[in-house]
Amino acid sequence: MKEYKIYHEIINNNKYKREMEFMQHGDYSVYDHSINVAKTCFMISKKLKLNVEVESLIKGALLHDYFLYDWHDKNPKHKFHAIDHARKAKDNAIRDFGLTKKEENMILSHMFPLGTVIPKYKESIILCLADKYCALSEVLNSNYYYRKAKEWVQS
Ligand SMILES: [Fe+2]
Numbered sequence: 001m002k003e004y005k006i007y008h009e010i011i012n013n014n015k016y017k018r019e020m021e022f023m024q025h026g027d028y029s030v031y032d033h034s035i036n037v038a039k040t041c042f043m044i045s046k047k048l049k050l051n052v053e054v055e056s057l058i059k060g061a062l063l064h065d066y067f068l069y070d071w072h073d074k075n076p077k078h079k080f081h082a083i084d085h086a087r088k089a090k091d092n093a094i095r096d097f098g099l100t101k102k103e104e105n106m107i108l109s110h111m112f113p114l115g116t117v118i119p120k121y122k123e124s125i126i127l128c129l130a131d132k133y134c135a136l137s138e139v140l141n142s143n144y145y146y147r148k149a150k151e152w153v154q155s
Pocket residue numbers: 064065085110111
């Protein structure tokens with residue numbers, strides 16, 4: 001994936017690097033999570049020899065959670081984060097990077113079956129699967145949840 005210019009353009013962009021400030025799953029920031037998801041999407045497309053638009057696959061995957069806030073805070077605006085964040089990520093991504101219709105669909109439908117947007121492209125389906133796989137792996141690999149469980153048992 002490192003041979004693609006779009007990968008470096010996005011992960012080295014200062015606005016994008018704000019994702020490092022926000023945690024996603026356990027010990028993984030939104031930045032770490034998004035890179036994991038992009039790499040997984042890329043691997044799936046290679047392993048299955050899928051004919052995809054690789055640049056869009058990488059771009060949509062890197063930007064799928066570009067909502068830029070801490071969803072763990074108690075702000076009532078983030079109450080419906082699970083349903084709302086894809087639209088926020090899409091709006092931010094259009095503002096800072098521009099998106100094709102396919103990339104918009106990738107971001108808007110990545111929480112499918114949650115939400116109302118259906119994945120319409122191969123790239124969207126790959127992202128939807130890779131995101132769930134990475135979320136689970138990150139939760140299982142995080143010391144954060146182990147520490148929380150230990151605290152709970154000891155309390
Ligand atoms: Fe998401």
